[in-house]
Amino acid sequence: MRGELCVGFASVLALAATILLIFAHVGQINTSNVPRGIYLAKVNVSQYGAALAEAFLNPVDGLYTDNGSAPLQASAGLRQYYEFGLYSYCAYVNETAGICSGTTAAFEFTPYDILISDMSSNASALDYKTLSDAFIPFITFRDSHYLAQTSRAAYYMILLGTIGAAISFFSGIAKHNITFFVSSVAAAISSLFLLIGATIWTVILNRSDSINSLVLGSQTNSTPLGIQVSTGPALFIVWAAFACLFASMIPYFIICCTYRG
Numbered sequence: 259m260r261g262e263l264c265v266g267f268a269s270v271l272a273l274a275a276t277i278l279l280i281f282a283h284v285g286q287i288n289t290s291n292v293p294r295g296i297y298l299a300k301v302n303v304s305q306y307g308a309a310l311a312e313a314f315l316n317p318v319d320g321l322y323t324d325n326g327s328a329p330l331q332a333s334a335g336l337r338q339y340y341e342f343g344l345y346s347y348c349a350y351v352n353e354t355a356g357i358c359s360g361t362t363a364a365f366e367f368t369p370y371d372i373l374i375s376d377m378s379s380n381a382s383a384l385d386y387k388t389l390s391d392a393f394i395p396f397i398t399f400r401d402s403h404y405l406a407q408t409s410r411a412a413y414y415m416i417l418l419g420t421i422g423a424a425i426s427f428f429s430g431i432a433k434h435n436i437t438f439f440v441s442s443v444a445a446a447i448s449s450l451f452l453l454i455g456a457t458i459w460t461v462i463l464n465r466s467d468s469i470n471s472l473v474l475g476s477q478t479n480s481t482p483l484g485i486q487v488s489t490g491p492a493l494f495i496v497w498a499a500f501a502c503l504f505a506s507m508i509p510y511f512i513i514c515c516t517y518r519g
């Protein structure tokens with residue numbers, strides 16, 4: 259009886275990890291209700307135009323678009339905020355209207371390039387691409403080469419962790435010493451992958467969000483730059499999945515050594 263409880267407990271944890279990871283994978287693949295709320299990172303640029311206007315004492319026209327379905331990366335205008343998932347990103351003009359990029363495996367987190375490619379360079383006398391290149395210092399947020407490489411590596415870690423979590427759960431259903439052993443090993447290896455993937459994302463977001471405290475202008479007359487990076491629920495979901503999977507390893511290991519089925 260104690261053994262059955264142990265099996266049930268391990269299976270629930272492995273199943274929970276698998277389901278959590280599936281949610282993490284669907285984040286931002288389209289703008290329907292559930293994917294829309296799940297993102298790894300949010301970049302809110304809604305105050306950037308105001309910051310430019312204050313720094314130049316000139317109105318900033320044509321920087322943003324109000325058209326939620328305007329094409330991405332086509333100089334069609336900046337959106338209010340951008341949310342990034344594991345396969346794609348979506349850009350929103352308000353809480354309800356937005357458009358998503360095409361999905362691709364190992365999607366690279368390159369927020370600066372994405373913002374710049376939405377800015378129009380000829381909407382007014384001000385060329386916003388050139389201005390942004392001049393005013394935003396070369397900090398991690400702009401380092402697309404580093405961010406692309408690390409986010410791609412993190413993607414593969416999370417993908418392998420997801421496959422391992424599913425193997426761990428399904429193997430444990432078979433209820434045999436060998437399959438419990440497979441479950442415990444799969445849980446151990448895949449929780450390590452998830453740990454690495456979640457750590458990479460935590461580190462790159464902690465570095466990227468140094469842009470939040472940047473200011474435009476002189477010390478006497480400075481305005482916040484108005485670009486805010488924040489961490490989204492998908493990263494907490496991956497951390498939670500890691501915790502579940504890591505915890506399931508212990509009962510799986512106990513049962514594989516003691517099960518007399």
Ligand SMILES: *[C@@H]1O[C@H](CO)[C@@H](O)[C@H](O)[C@H]1NC(C)=O
Nearest residue numbers: 300302303304305338339486
């Ligand atoms: C973006 O930032 C502005 C100003 O800080 C805030 O009012 C707005 O709610 C933010 N939008 C989102 C979606 O976080």
Ligand SMILES: *[C@@H]1O[C@H](CO)[C@@H](O)[C@H](O)[C@H]1NC(C)=O
Nearest residue numbers: 324325326351352353354355
């Ligand atoms: C969001 O933007 C779209 C497109 O501009 C507009 O049709 C819609 O009314 C806006 N919704 C809200 C809540 O502001």
Ligand SMILES: *[C@@H]1O[C@H](CO)[C@@H](O)[C@H](O)[C@H]1NC(C)=O
Nearest residue numbers: 323324325326327328329334
């Ligand atoms: C918004 O952009 C789409 C795609 O470019 C275009 O078909 C549509 O006419 C635009 N809507 C408005 C109101 O400009």
